[in-house]
Amino acid sequence: MKKLLVLTPLLLAGCAWLAPDYKRPVMPLPKTWQNTPTTQRDDSTWWRSYNDPVLDQLITQALAGSDDIALAKNRLGQAQAQYNYAFANQLPVLSVAGTDAYGKFANGRVNALGQSFHFPNKTSNFGFVGGMLNYELDLWGKNASLSNAAKAGVHAALYAQAAARLSVAAGVAQLYFTLRALDADVALLQQTVQTQDALLALVQRQYDVGAVDALTLQQVTEQRDAVHATLPDMEDRRDKTESALAVLVGQSPQDIVQNAVQRGQAIQALVVPDPTPSVLPSALLERRPDIAMHEQMLIASNFNIGYARAAYFPSISLASLAGVNNIDIDNLYRASSRSWTLGAAMAAPVLDFGRTESGVKLAKTGRDEQIVLYKQSIRTAFKEVRDALLAQATAQTREQDTHDRQTAAQERLNLTNLRMEQGYASQIDVLAAQSSLLQAQLSCVTARLQRLTASVDLYKATGGGFHTSPLTNARQAH
Numbered sequence: 001m002k003k004l005l006v007l008t009p010l011l012l013a014g015c016a017w018l019a020p021d022y023k024r025p026v027m028p029l030p031k032t033w034q035n036t037p038t039t040q041r042d043d044s045t046w047w048r049s050y051n052d053p054v055l056d057q058l059i060t061q062a063l064a065g066s067d068d069i070a071l072a073k074n075r076l077g078q079a080q081a082q083y084n085y086a087f088a089n090q091l092p093v094l095s096v097a098g099t100d101a102y103g104k105f106a107n108g109r110v111n112a113l114g115q116s117f118h119f120p121n122k123t124s125n126f127g128f129v130g131g132m133l134n135y136e137l138d139l140w141g142k143n144a145s146l147s148n149a150a151k152a153g154v155h156a157a158l159y160a161q162a163a164a165r166l167s168v169a170a171g172v173a174q175l176y177f178t179l180r181a182l183d184a185d186v187a188l189l190q191q192t193v194q195t196q197d198a199l200l201a202l203v204q205r206q207y208d209v210g211a212v213d214a215l216t217l218q219q220v221t222e223q224r225d226a227v228h229a230t231l232p233d234m235e236d237r238r239d240k241t242e243s244a245l246a247v248l249v250g251q252s253p254q255d256i257v258q259n260a261v262q263r264g265q266a267i268q269a270l271v272v273p274d275p276t277p278s279v280l281p282s283a284l285l286e287r288r289p290d291i292a293m294h295e296q297m298l299i300a301s302n303f304n305i306g307y308a309r310a311a312y313f314p315s316i317s318l319a320s321l322a323g324v325n326n327i328d329i330d331n332l333y334r335a336s337s338r339s340w341t342l343g344a345a346m347a348a349p350v351l352d353f354g355r356t357e358s359g360v361k362l363a364k365t366g367r368d369e370q371i372v373l374y375k376q377s378i379r380t381a382f383k384e385v386r387d388a389l390l391a392q393a394t395a396q397t398r399e400q401d402t403h404d405r406q407t408a409a410q411e412r413l414n415l416t417n418l419r420m421e422q423g424y425a426s427q428i429d430v431l432a433a434q435s436s437l438l439q440a441q442l443s444c445v446t447a448r449l450q451r452l453t454a455s456v457d458l459y460k461a462t463g464g465g466f467h468t469s470p471l472t473n474a475r476q477a478h
Helices: 001-012 046-049 053-065 069-090 142-208 216-248 253-258 279-285 287-310 355-421 427-461
Strands: 091-105 109-112 114-120 124-137 314-327 337-347
Touching: 046 053, 046 427, 053 069, 053 114, 053 216, 091 253, 091 427, 142 216, 142 287, 142 427, 216 253, 279 355, 287 355, 355 427
Parallel strands: none
Antiparallel strands: 091 124, 109 114, 124 314, 314 337
C-alpha cells in the first residue's frame, strides 16, 4: 500500500485527459480580394504612411495613455493571475502544523497497543510541530484542463490588448482627420459668409435703385442666412471632435479644458497611402487580433469540457504529516519522539441528481457558443475588408469628380474676373462665382476625408501589421 501511494503520482504521465481534441473550425475563404492586388509591406506603424508628425505623436501618446488600453492591460493581469492560480493547483501544498496543550495523564501512565507507557505524573505541556503535505492526484486531467483553459484565457487577453491598441490607433487617426477636415470646413464657411454678406449688400443696393426685383433679393438673403446658420453648427462639431480626440489620446482633465489639440498637416496635404491590402485572404485569420482572441476563447471552452467531465470520476488526495512530539518540556524544539503519517482519501460520485451531466452540457453549449462567435468574427473581418476596399474605390472616384468640379469653378471665377475687367460682368457675378468655388472646395474636403477614413478602415480591417506568431507562451508573454 505504501509503495502504491508513493508511485501513484508517477502514473499521471500516462493518463489521458478528458478534454476533446481541439480542431479549428474550417470555413471556405476566397483566394484573392477580387480585382484588388496585394502589396507586401510592414503595417506595424501604418499611421506613419500619412506623413504627419503630429498624428504620429498623438497615436504614440494614445498608445501610452489611453483608458481603453489600460483596461485591456488590467484584464490581461487578471487573466495571468487566474492562470497562475490554476497552474499552482496542480502542485502539492506544503504547510506547517503545530499544536500545544496543557494537561496531565492519570497516574502518569497510558495503556495502548497492549503496552503501558510511562509519562511524568504531573501537569505538563503536550506539543507537536511538523510539516503537512497535501496533493490531489490529477488522474483525469481536471486541474490540467482548468490550467490550460486559463492559459488560453491569457492568450485571449493578450490578443484583446492588441485589438484595443489597433482600435485606439485607428480611432485617433480618424478623429484627427475629421478634426482637420472640420478645421478646413470652418475656414471655408467663414470665407463663404463674407462672400454672401458682400453679395447681399450689392443686391440690396441694386434693389434700392430698382435694378433687381424683390424675389432676387429674397433668394440671396436666404442663401446668406443658410450659410450663417451652418457655420455655428460646424464650429460646434469641430469643438466636440477635438474634445473626443483629447479624451481618446488620454489627456488630463486640465489639458482637455484649457489646451487645444495640436494640429499638423492640412487635410489636403495629408498623403493618402496605397489603397491595396497587405495581406492575402488566407492569412487574414492570423492577422486579426480579434479573430485570434475568439479562437483562444474557443480553446478555453474546449478545456472546460474536460474539467466538467472529470466530475464523473473519483478524486484521490494524498496527505502526509511528519514532525516531532514532546511531553513535559519548556521548548517544543526539544523533541522526545518523532512521528510521520501517509494517507490517501478518495471521493467518488454515486448519485448527484444530474449535477455533473448538467455541468458537462453547460460546458459543451459554451463551446458551441464560442464556435459561433469565432465564425462570426471571421465573417465580420472579411466584410470589413471588402467594405473598406469598396469605400476606397468609391472615395477615390468621388474625390476626382469633386476635384474636377473645383477646377471648373476656379476657371469660372477667373473668366468672370476677366469679364468684369472688360465690363462684361458685374461684381455680383464675381461673388457668385466665388461662392460656387467655395462650395466645390467644401466638397473636396469631404471627399478627401472619406478617402482617408476608408484607408484607416482598411488598415484596421487587415490587422494593422499584427501577427499571432509572437504570442505563443502565456507565462513569458506577460
